[in-house]
Each structure stands twice: as C-alpha cells, then as structure tokens.
Amino acid sequence: MAVTLADVAARAGVSSATVSRVLNGNYPVAGSTRERVQRAVAELDYVVNGQARALAAATSDLVGVLVNDVADPFFGLIASALQAEVGVGAAEPGGKLTVVCNTGGSPEAELTYLTLLERQRAAGVVLTGGAVDSPAHSEAVTARLARLAASGTRIVLCGRPPLTLPGDSGPLTTLAFDNHGGARRLTEHLLSLGHRRIGYVTGPAERSTTGHRLAGHRAALEGHGMGPGTEAGADADQLIVHGGYDRDAGFDATLELLRRDLGVTAIVAANDTVALGVCAALRDRGLSIPGDVSVAGFDDLPFSADASPALTTVRIPLQEAGARAGRLVMGRITPPPGGVATITTELMVRGSTAPPATGRS
Amino acid sequence: MAVTLADVAARAGVSSATVSRVLNGNYPVAGSTRERVQRAVAELDYVVNGQARALAAATSDLVGVLVNDVADPFFGLIASALQAEVGVGAAEPGGKLTVVCNTGGSPEAELTYLTLLERQRAAGVVLTGGAVDSPAHSEAVTARLARLAASGTRIVLCGRPPLTLPGDSGPLTTLAFDNHGGARRLTEHLLSLGHRRIGYVTGPAERSTTGHRLAGHRAALEGHGMGPGTEAGADADQLIVHGGYDRDAGFDATLELLRRDLGVTAIVAANDTVALGVCAALRDRGLSIPGDVSVAGFDDLPFSADASPALTTVRIPLQEAGARAGRLVMGRITPPPGGVATITTELMVRGSTAPPATGRS
DNA sequence: AGGCGTACAGCAAGCGCTTTCTTTCTGCTT
DNA sequence: AAGCAGAAAGAAAGCGCTTGCTGTACGCCT
Numbered sequence A, B: 001m002a003v004t005l006a007d008v009a010a011r012a013g014v015s016s017a018t019v020s021r022v023l024n025g026n027y028p029v030a031g032s033t034r035e036r037v038q039r040a041v042a043e044l045d046y047v048v049n050g051q052a053r054a055l056a057a058a059t060s061d062l063v064g065v066l067v068n069d070v071a072d073p074f075f076g077l078i079a080s081a082l083q084a085e086v087g088v089g090a091a092e093p094g095g096k097l098t099v100v101c102n103t104g105g106s107p108e109a110e111l112t113y114l115t116l117l118e119r120q121r122a123a124g125v126v127l128t129g130g131a132v133d134s135p136a137h138s139e140a141v142t143a144r145l146a147r148l149a150a151s152g153t154r155i156v157l158c159g160r161p162p163l164t165l166p167g168d169s170g171p172l173t174t175l176a177f178d179n180h181g182g183a184r185r186l187t188e189h190l191l192s193l194g195h196r197r198i199g200y201v202t203g204p205a206e207r208s209t210t211g212h213r214l215a216g217h218r219a220a221l222e223g224h225g226m227g228p229g230t231e232a233g234a235d236a237d238q239l240i241v242h243g244g245y246d247r248d249a250g251f252d253a254t255l256e257l258l259r260r261d262l263g264v265t266a267i268v269a270a271n272d273t274v275a276l277g278v279c280a281a282l283r284d285r286g287l288s289i290p291g292d293v294s295v296a297g298f299d300d301l302p303f304s305a306d307a308s309p310a311l312t313t314v315r316i317p318l319q320e321a322g323a324r325a326g327r328l329v330m331g332r333i334t335p336p337p338g339g340v341a342t343i344t345t346e347l348m349v350r351g352s353t354a355p356p357a358t359g360r361s
Numbered sequence C: 001a002g003g004c005g006t007a008c009a010g011c012a013a014g015c016g017c018t019t020t021c022t023t024t025c026t027g028c029t030t
Numbered sequence D: 001a002a003g004c005a006g007a008a009a010g011a012a013a014g015c016g017c018t019t020g021c022t023g024t025a026c027g028c029c030t
Helices: A005-012 A016-024 A031-044 A050-057 A073-086 A107-119 A135-150 A179-193 A208-223 A247-260 A272-284 A318-329 B005-012 B016-024 B031-044 B050-057 B073-086 B107-119 B135-150 B179-193 B208-223 B247-259 B272-284 B318-329
Strands: A062-067 A097-102 A124-128 A154-158 A173-177 A198-201 A266-269 A294-296 A313-315 A340-343 A346-348 B062-067 B097-102 B124-128 B154-158 B173-177 B198-201 B266-269 B294-296 B313-315 B340-343 B346-348
Touching: A005 A016, A005 A031, A016 A031, A050 B050, A062 A073, A062 A107, A062 B097, A073 A097, A073 A124, A073 A318, A073 B073, A073 B097, A097 A107, A097 B062, A097 B073, A097 B107, A107 A135, A107 B097, A124 A318, A135 A154, A154 A318, A173 A318, A179 A198, A179 A208, A179 A266, A179 A294, A179 A313, A179 A346, A198 A208, A198 A247, A247 A266, A247 A272, A266 A272, A272 A294, A318 A340, B005 B016, B005 B031, B016 B031, B062 B073, B062 B107, B073 B097, B073 B124, B073 B318, B097 B107, B107 B135, B124 B318, B135 B154, B154 B318, B173 B318, B179 B198, B179 B208, B179 B266, B179 B294, B179 B313, B179 B346, B198 B208, B198 B247, B247 B266, B247 B272, B266 B272, B272 B294, B318 B340
Parallel strands: A062 A097, A062 A124, A124 A154, A154 A173, A173 A340, A198 A266, A266 A294, B062 B097, B062 B124, B124 B154, B154 B173, B173 B340, B198 B266, B266 B294
Antiparallel strands: A097 B097, A313 A346, B313 B346
16 A cells, blocks of 8 residues: 555665665665655655664654643743754654654553653653652552663653662763742742732642742741741641642632631742632632732743733743753763753742832841 | 563563554453563563554654744644644654644745655644745645655644645645634724724734735724725734734834834734733833733733733733644544634723723724 | 676565454364 | 364464665676
8 A cells, every 4th residue: 555665676776775874865776776766756756664674773763741731821931942952854864753642641541651662762851740649659650660761771861850760870861950049039039029928829739840930938927937937927727728730720719718817918829720710719719919919930931021910920931941851762862970950940029029019027 | 782672572472463552452361461462562661662563563653743833822822732642642653743844934944854754654734823824835745745744644724724635636635724713703803992093013024824814904904994995994904013913113114113103002913922022012112011002912922911011912822722623633523514613702902902092983 | 707796776674563364272063 | 982062272463663684786996
C-alpha cells in the first residue's frame, strides 16, 4: 500500500541499502547514484516508516513532556518553548515529535504515561510541574524513571524538586524554580508596604510547589518577627487557607478567609490563576483591589500584566525554562554541574498591591 | 538490554507467539498458561516495544493534533479535552498518545508536522484553528491529508473550514465553529445598545476565522443599514484595523484606531486575547471601559469572565469541541451526516459593554 | 605489470513483534 | 475401536528499515 524503501530502490535501480544510506547521509554514496535515488524518492513521494526505522536503528523520534494541565498557560508556555527547541526544523534529522501528556495532576496518569512513553522507547522525557509529595508515588516514579534512564532515555525535570535515581551518579538533570525565594520576596514586599494581616491561599496540599511557596511566605513572616511562636503570629495558621491551582479554588478559599473575619489587608495567592479567583471573590463581596485588600499572585502569566488592576506577582521565566529543558532533553547542551540548576524568579510589583488603608503596623 | 517477548516466553516456558496472544487477548489461551505468562511478564517488568508492535501489526499508538499555539488557552482547552478522550485509560488497549504539534501558525510547520505524522503512521490527525487562506498552501495540505487518509489515518478538522479530498466521497469530518453567526450576534448586541461607531480589530489576515468573524460583523452592520454602500457606512473600512491573534496586536491596533479619531464608542476584538490588548491600550490612553468605550471579545476564554470589567464575548464550547474531535478521531462516534457539524456559539453579555455615553444614534 | 588500497554498492542478518499456518493433543462421536 | 472435531501451542514468515560484512571495480603504488 504505502511506498517502501524497496519500491524506491527498484525505481532507482539500486539496492535498498543504498537508498537508506542516501536518506541518512552517513555513508559515502557516489554523486550520480545519490541523485538518482533522490529523484526516485521525490517521484514516488516516499515517506520513511518511522516505526521500522526506530526498530532497526533503536532510536525514537518521540519526546514526551508530562504536564498537569495543557490548558493552563503555565504549562502551555513551557511546552511551547520546549517544542520549539525539540522540533527545530522537525524535518531535519534529529527533529523530534513532542508528545504532550496531560496528567491532570493525577499520580496514576503520570505513571501510565511514563509506561506508555517507555513502550514507545521515547528519546527523552520532561517532567514539569510540582511533584506529588507522596513517598509511594515518588518511589513508583523513581522506579519508572530509572528504567527509562537505563534504556537510554534522557530525562529532565523542569520545575520539579531534584530526584536521585537509586545506584546512580548524582541527581537527574533538573531545572528547579526558586519558589521559596520568590514567595519570600513577595511577602516581604507586602510587609514593607505595611501589611500585617496577610492571608494566604495555598495550592493543592499534595504538590511540592505548594509547600515551597508557603515556606517562603512563612520565612518572610518569621523574618519580621511574625513567626508562629510569636504574639503577632499567634493565629498565623488561621490566615492560611488550603486551595488548589485553579480559579475556583481561589474563589472559594477567599470567601472562607473573609468568613474568618481576621481583618486581612492582603491576600497572597498560590498562583496567578488562583489570584483571579481571589479577585473575583473580593469583588463579589464588594471589596476593592488594592483599596480594601491587596492581592498578589505567582508565575506572571501573560494575562496578569493586563489585568485591572495589574497583578503584582512573581515572574518565572517559563519560556526560558521550557527552551532550556528542550535543549537538555535533546542533549544539545550539557547539564549544569551537579545536575541541578535553579531558575531564579523575579518580583513584579504592579497595581494590585498598595499600602493598607488603615495602617495597623 | 531491554526485556523482550522472547525473554518472557523463555521464562514462562512457552513460545513468544503465546505470550503475544496473552498480551493481546485476542486468541484462546488456556487459563493455566495465561497465568504463567502473566506472572513472567510481571516478574520481568516487561513493557512491549511499541515500534515493533506497530511495525508488525500495522497500527499506531499516536494521534497528532495540530495547533497554532499551545500556550494559547484556546488551543489548550481543545487539546486537553481531546486528550482526555483519546488517551482514556491510556494503558488499556486503544489508548493513544497525543502528539501536540505547535505550528505557530506557519504553513511550512504545518506541512512539516503532517509529514512527520505520516512518517510515524499516526492513527489519527486533528487539525485545529483557522486554516491559512492560501490556494497554494491549501493544496499542499490537501495533498498531504489525502495521502494520510489513503493510508488509513483518521482525519478530523476542528474549527476549520470543511475540506474535500480529491476523488473522495464528501468532505472530511469537520467540526466547524459558527464564527460568522457569533460575530453577527455580538455586533448586533452592540448596535442594540446604541453604538454606531464600532471599531473592529481583526485577527491575522491570512486565517480563515478572521474572515468569517469579520463577515459576521459586517452582516450585522448591513442588517442595520450601515453597509459599506450606505451613508452611515461610508468610512466603514476606516473602522477596521488589521491585527493578529495576540495581545500586542490588539494593543497596537487600538492605538491606531484611536489615532484615526473616528469617535468609536465600542471596539470588537478578534478574540479575547486581543481584547486584553485592546483594554490595555484604552486604559493606557485614559479611557474607561465601558464608560468611554465598550469592548467585546470572542472565544470566552477562562480569564475573560473574571476580567474587570468582565468581558462580553462569544462563547465557543471549546472543551466539548475538543472532546468530540477526540471521539471522532478515535472512531468512537460516527461522523455527522455530510461529514460536517457546526458548533454553535453563544453570546455572553457581561460588564465590558454598555450603552454609549453620548447617544449618537 | 602485478598487487593493493580505496570507494562504492549489494547481501543478508537482524530489530521485536504479530499472525497465518501447522502440529499436537484431548475428548467425542459412531 | 477408529476417526475426527476442536482447542491450544508452536514454527516461521514477515512488517520496513539499518548496518556489518562482503564483493567489485577502479586508480595508484612500486
């Protein structure tokens, strides 16, 4: 049915081995022969069978990238930049297809996709987004990754905590986001504006990023003598509401926070999407931003700068990270010393944060 | 290196044919044998080699989806819903991997990816987003699709104009978005509010959706006696600024529109992302929304409802469309009669549109 | 002029699986 | 008791490609 190498060979009057060599260009072929073969290829519209090639050459044209949610620009930005690197001139030798695997944050889906990618003998796998903080799951993932790595699949963690494979030398190649530092600077910014009652809406409890950002927030508070042990931090836990990484979680959590009536003058959201929900809830309750309550997010997604008011947030250079992950997984650049590189974050102060109306300092 | 069928067979004391049959479950195997094989599979952590299987069985575990920009939630939503269908219990037989191909709107990239997918003998291909309106490109795409279709690849167009393959029976399976009707109703809404000077920021000139939406807009104007031939529509073309599908295009186009000083009381944006830029530009010039100028978008992306003011827009049920495209490409549902189904759009009136301050009616 | 290195091109052996065809056995029928 | 259907398992032929090895010319050396 489809045109095969043999068809091309017959047409060009050579053996299929020669055609293969012309196509792959890694073996001397006489100019005239090469030309004849190329003409035959063009005339027959020959397209190589990727699976047969992969089987014979023990290679793969697939790179997998695991994301929690493709519809979320956070992952979209990473994936898009990554693909631009991985698929560079995808027609050229070396250009790979990107398999985007939407785990929906589910550990089972994550494992399933890793198996599927192993089945396809993927050339590389990039894991993005915070890991699920569960020893059992972490162990299962590690086991899968170890097998993948053993079979030559390149593995890159992007925005995940470093991971060390058993019996391996050093941790996996990792691009770690500085969630802790970013969150700390963000809360310090609010403190320096004069806020003392700062609400915090967390991400999903089980994700590692949630913990890291919250820890940064707490570190800032402690730096100002507002740690859990102090008088000022007596009801610190009350100021924290657990949520998730979507807009509705932010909305609900904010209503809950307001219900607690703690006199918050600022709310830090786990990320920009959550901040969207926080703002919606505040407006729903007739509160102005930043007049009544300041709001801050995390990630600096594209829509955040254009929000009204523009959202104060912490910028993660997602596109750079994605591009770098792409280059790493393709082996085009060497991993950072020690395997782990930290992607720095930057505080973006915008209109959604201002000094509190009534200085409680 | 990797565990093969033969290894499993040896361990279970059967032939590799039997192991294959146990794995695929499409042939009678005695219970005891089956059990023995399954134990061997588990003990050896056997994972089938997808390429070998694909080669032998002439099948594929890949479904490609072409998008203009993964980072754009418009495509993200489609892709995510699609993948949920396609990969259902991806471990189960029939579950496919989704290859997301980011064309960046480039016709060349589109063709390249189609070739790559053909090379991988993809089981299905979904093309999303407006097509590039160019006879040459359209012809090239059609040729590629014809070959894919001939080799058994299922093809689905989602949000693209229908396409008929040469010498084929009827058009390709298509989910067409009602861009025209949506745009018409949107502009009618503005007209009914009393707006008469309505600016329009288009999408990229070469995309089919751009034309369809603009045509809907014009149809509404004509319905109100404001067609290009009429007095009221004398400078209709001046009110239209050509842009693109990103935020910056909306920003720049709006500045251009304001520079023309046509007294616009409302601006329709090609989509919600563009509307973001439109709003930013208006604010930049000290204009309030909707006090000074009403703004409307298209698509109803998640952030639009939470914008301030909430954006009036036209909702496209992207997730439904994506899910349906997924089911179609998997052959789980039968194509609509005639091959083409229209996805209806819905006007979402929100806070960003209001009657003009000074009725010019 | 004989021999040898070199540059091409072909042969053929797989890569790891699926699947057709065949064989082997068991259990029935007549 | 002979024969046969049917179930279960094996043998082996590919799927379309890559690649190590083996030819076969040619041009060059001494």
